[in-house]
Amino acid sequence: MSSLSAPDGHDAFGAAAAADVKRAATAAAHAAAKRRRERAAQWHLLFLAVFILGPLVVYPLVRLVLLSLTGAHGLSVHAYAAFFQNPDTSGVIGTTLWILFASAGLASLLGVGLAALLFFKPFPGARLVTRFLELFVAFPSFLVAFTLIFLYGSQGSVSIGLQRLFHLQAPPLDFLFGIGGVILAEVVFYAPFVVRPALASFATLDMRLIEAARSLGAHGWMVAFRVILPLAWPGIAAGTILCFLLTLNEFGILMVLGSAHLVTLPVAIYSSATVDLDLPAAAAGAVVMLAMSLSLYALYRTVSRRKAGGAK
CATH class of the missing domain: 1.10.3720.10 (MetI-like)
Incomplete structure (x- = not known):
């Protein structure tokens, strides 16, 4: 009786292990996708900062502040x-x-x-x-x-x-x-x-x-x-x-x-x-x-x- 039930337990253990492996692979894939999205977002933010916010917002504001601090003999x-x-x-x-x-x-x-x-x-x-x-x-x-x-x-x-x-x-x-x-x-x-x-x-x-x-x-x-x-x-x-x-x-x-x-x-x-x-x-x-x-x-x-x- 015990010899007949052993394969079923082995199969159940194998199925659970396979499910764990599959969940781990899915979690790893989601983590990798999340990291790719975060890197893409960082590149997009860098692009906006360098090519859009930089020349249109940051640079004029910096020039405005520097101009307000400009005197006849340098910074003042x-x-x-x-x-x-x-x-x-x-x-x-x-x-x-x-x-x-x-x-x-x-x-x-x-x-x-x-x-x-x-x-x-x-x-x-x-x-x-x-x-x-x-x-x-x-x-x-x-x-x-x-x-x-x-x-x-x-x-x-x-x-x-x-x-x-x-x-x-x-x-x-x-x-x-x-x-x-x-x-x-x-x-x-x-x-x-x-x-x-x-x-x-x-x-x-x-x-x-x-x-x-x-x-x-x-x-x-x-x-x-x-x-x-x-x-x-x-x-x-x-x-x-x-x-x-x-x-x-x-x-x-x-x-x-x-x-x-x-x-x-x-x-x-x-x-x-x-x-x-x-x-x-x-x-x-x-x-x-x-x-x-x-x-x-x-x-x-x-x-x-x-x-x-x-x-x-």
Whole structure:
């Protein structure tokens, strides 16, 4: 009886050994394929760094920093000293920050409000409005500035219409070419950049929590501030920081609607390079602005990662 069962045990042992060998070979093949993919990815990254990022991003940035450190006798921080010691610099930075916080703050509030309206109070045509806002971000910013001029400028259609309607001696609207027009144009242009992240954040909400809060007697504003905002704040914060980042680097609207007395950091850099022909000073200002932009971008990435982690 034992002699008859021995071959079966031997065959089972051989089959198990063959299966182990096959699994080991499969694991080795997968490991080798993974190593090949990693090497290919490294070569692709090296190609991008050398042939694309190098000449288009890294080299210009390195040249910019070196130019800001160039003096009459070699490397020097004279350009930075002149930039920060210039009595006009504080005014330029103050104007830049004032426009930044006013424009980006109002644009963020408007964007979150529009997103909440489109998501929680949908109306006929809400989907079309959402698609238009998504398309709006592809428009150049100076186009918004010219559109506002054609509508609300002193010779715009709305201003002329009001003048004729009320028989006024002069056009009643004359505010665009200055800080009011710049803030209005930037709010109109950058609010849609907040709508999309806010909508995406609202879409991840558990509606059962909102319904539970309402069933317990919470009114609309309480639900908004006690339930919706604490849950949706990472997406809203990411959109708001992105709005601040883009507004900080805005140039087209400032060139169209900014007056001679409204000098921001981008305009000052442009003026130093093209009017004063002081390239080291322009480079120093550009490096300072780059540091501000990278700081905002780092904050944006941090909030975005936290949002992704919370979504999981």
